[in-house]
Amino acid sequence: xxxxxxxNIEKSFGSTKVLxxxxxxxxxxxxxxxxxxxxxxxxxxxxxxxxxxxxxxGKIVVQGETLFDADDPATMRxxxxxxxxxxxxMVFQSFNLFPQYTALExxxxxxxxxxxxxxxxxxxxxxxxAQIEEHAKELLDKMGLSDRADHYxxxxxxxxxxxxxxxRALALHPDILCFDEPTSALDPELTGEVLKVIxxxxxxxxxxxxxxxxxAFARDVADQVIFMDEGIILEQGDARQVIEHPTQExxxxxxxxxxxx
Numbered sequence: 001x002x003x004x005x006x007x008n009i010e011k012s013f014g015s016t017k018v019l020x021x022x023x024x025x026x027x028x029x030x031x032x033x034x035x036x037x038x039x040x041x042x043x044x045x046x047x048x049x050x051x052x053x054x055x056x057x058g059k060i061v062v063q064g065e066t067l068f069d070a071d072d073p074a075t076m077r078x079x080x081x082x083x084x085x086x087x088x089x090m091v092f093q094s095f096n097l098f099p100q101y102t103a104l105e106x107x108x109x110x111x112x113x114x115x116x117x118x119x120x121x122x123x124x125x126x127x128x129x130a131q132i133e134e135h136a137k138e139l140l141d142k143m144g145l146s147d148r149a150d151h152y153x154x155x156x157x158x159x160x161x162x163x164x165x166x167x168r169a170l171a172l173h174p175d176i177l178c179f180d181e182p183t184s185a186l187d188p189e190l191t192g193e194v195l196k197v198i199x200x201x202x203x204x205x206x207x208x209x210x211x212x213x214x215x216a217f218a219r220d221v222a223d224q225v226i227f228m229d230e231g232i233i234l235e236q237g238d239a240r241q242v243i244e245h246p247t248q249e250x251x252x253x254x255x256x257x258x259x260x261x
Contacts, residue, residue, distance in 0.1 A: 001064060003028045003207055004049075004176055009058035011044055018044045020231045022058070026176070026224070029205035033218035033239060036228035037254060042211045045228070046180050049209065050088045051081045062087045062175055089169030093181040095161040097153040103164045104149040107136035107171050114172075139167035143197060159190030163197055177201065179210040215258040219243040227251045 002025035011019040019041045026032050034042045047053040049060065051068070054076065060068040067084045069075045097106050111132045115121055121128065140149050143163040153161055162182055169177055179198065183191040195217050201208065202221045212218055218225055222239040227246070235242055235251045246252050 002026060002061075003063055004209075005059070005061040006049070007059040007061070009045070009048060009055045009060070011041075011048055011053060011055050018231050019048070019055070022233060024224075024226060024233065024236060026207065026209065029207055030223040031202045031206075031208040031210060031221055032224045032226065033222035034209065034211045034226045034228060035213070035215070035218060035254070039230075040228040041231040042228055043180055046090070046178050046209065046211055049176075050090050050178060051085055086172055087175045089172065089174035089177045091162070091165050091169050091177070091179045091182050093184045095153070095158070095165045095185070097161055097164060097168075099153050102150050102152055103140060103145060103156065103160075103167075104133070104136055106153075106164055107139055107167045108132050110168065110172055111135070136167070136171060139170055140164070143167050157190060158186045159193035162186065162190075162194045166194075166197055166201075175207060177206055177208045179208065179212070181211050181213065183212070183214060213258075215243055215255065227254065229254075 004026040006022055006024050009019055009022040010017065022041075022045060024032070034045065036042055044053060048055045055068065055070060057070045058068075059066060059070070066072070066075055067087065098109065101109065112129065115128050115132065137146070137149060140146055143166060145160060145163055145167070148156060148160055153164075156164065182198070183194050186194060191214070195214065198208070198210065199221055210218070210222065219240050224236065225239040225242040226233050227235040227242065227248070229250050235246060235248045242251070243255060246255055
């Protein structure tokens with residue numbers, strides 16, 4: 001059974017239809033790369049998956065649980081949205097770290113807020129926070145940032161900030177890790193740092209959805225590729241097949257801009 005099923009998702013902003021009949025599925029441990037020009041709907045699709053935007057039509061199912069169904073009002077209750085977001089870990093292109101918190105505190109924060117709402121928190125606060133801190137340190141170590149735990153975002157390079165953001169996204173053990181052009185704000189050297197981390201996650205069979213303009217990376221790391229154009233999925237399939245041998249003329253035109261010299 002697919003870990004993620006997206007069925008006939010549509011989304012409009014005013015009179016502009018940004019997503020049109022988006023339909024795909026993703027298996028456990030697979031990486032899906034979403035490519036396409038700016039304005040094609042890639043980021044809006046990720047925001048719909050993470051419930052930062054509400055689709056107008058369609059269905060989203062994770063691990064067999066229907067998280068959203070436009071035909072079922074019970075799946076659209078605002079009070080349930082935060083818990084549904086826990087299925088997805090989101091990494092934004094501009095990092096979105098809290099500037100007043102250190103790297104370690106950024107990674108710890110979501111778990112701390114969730115634990116505060118559970119019964120027995122006050123009685124066991126010290127032990128709970130110790131466990132959260134240990135987990136956050138393990139994640140920063142995994143990102144190669146053990147020596148930056150006490151640094152604030154302004155003291156970190158862009159690549160380091162993005163690796164903190166990845167650690168933060170992993171902290172809640174999401175079913176699916178989502179990346180929205182995670183290297184677009186980075187120079188080539190820092191881009192390499194972040195892509196290395198994502199490659200490592202792929203090697204560990206982390207289920208991922210990655211919006212990217214790094215075509216060689218998508219070809220080598222992703223299992224599937226979706227090419228979006230003007231709000232529709234124009235082409236999808238095996239990553240290497242789509243990127244090296246696209247069948248649609250629009251896909252060929254788009255990929256020609258990234259042809260290796």
